[in-house]
Amino acid sequence: MKSQQQVIIHIDWDGPYPLDQIKGLNDRKTEKGVYQVYGTHPVYGKDVLLYIGRTSDQTFGKRILEEKWEYTNNYGDVKIYVGRLAGSTTPSNDTWVKEIDLAERLLIYSHKPAFNSMSIQTIPHQDLHNIHILNWGLFNQLMPEVSGLRWTKILDNMPNYEVYGEH
Template identity: 60%
Template sequence: MEILKTHLIQIDWDGPYSLAELNKLQNGETDYGVYQIYGKHPIYGSDVLLYIGKADQQTFGLRISQEGWEYENDYKNFKIYVGRLRGSQLSTNDEWSKEIDLAERLLIYVHKPALNSKSIASLPDAELQDIHILNWGSYRDILPEVSGLRWTSKLDDFPYEIYKYKD
């Protein structure tokens, strides 16, 4: 039997924040990671997941403010949830950046937010096969656990049999 390896990424979610509260998300030591934006969509309704993004090399407050959300419909009612990566040991800034990128890509592919249409179409399959994400805290409407094993081609050719009762 082949042993499957996993790379665990844990995300601690916090929110909601409004666009007007982005100044609260400017801590240069900790305010990096992935974020979710909820709001009104003409087809899917109100208070739905619109977008998943990443804040890497710049804080959540700075990154989100650069995206022009204030020009969207009903922007005053947007709810923003920020996810900070956590774990038992500090990683290098390069490793931290890589984990932020992988987490964002897998979360977008799995949840398919309406305003991430460019990112939904392509999945970097090989890079995400061993990624396993655990979402903690206020993760809102995304799944509490997401695995690259489930959402990539990793297990497509994995040998298996239906279990049978044996005497």
């Protein structure tokens, strides 16, 4: 197995925001990243993770309101958490957008929100193997850490894998 450099993506989460406050998240320099939608699901109950999405070309305020959550979840209890990528330096826009995409895909695959059913069915691509996400702040029901090593199949065929001490 070839070793790859791990890419650590830090996400600083904030929320919850009711839908009527989302429109204020429109600063084009900072208001992009990934977001979580919570609400009532007819099977899973109240205040559950329904959806994970991303925005990179638009702000949180524009993208989230386009999805019409006030009509999708007719229980009226939608809450949004927004996740802004963070680190010691702001990367190029291309790198930033790529990290947003990778983070969204790995978070969806590992948490399996009910309204992301199409994305859950897809097996993560090879580019997720070396991704490691650290969730900070108010990340609600997400795991604090998510690793592509754990959630992809890269380790499934590890040669000579056995419990220590068996041989």
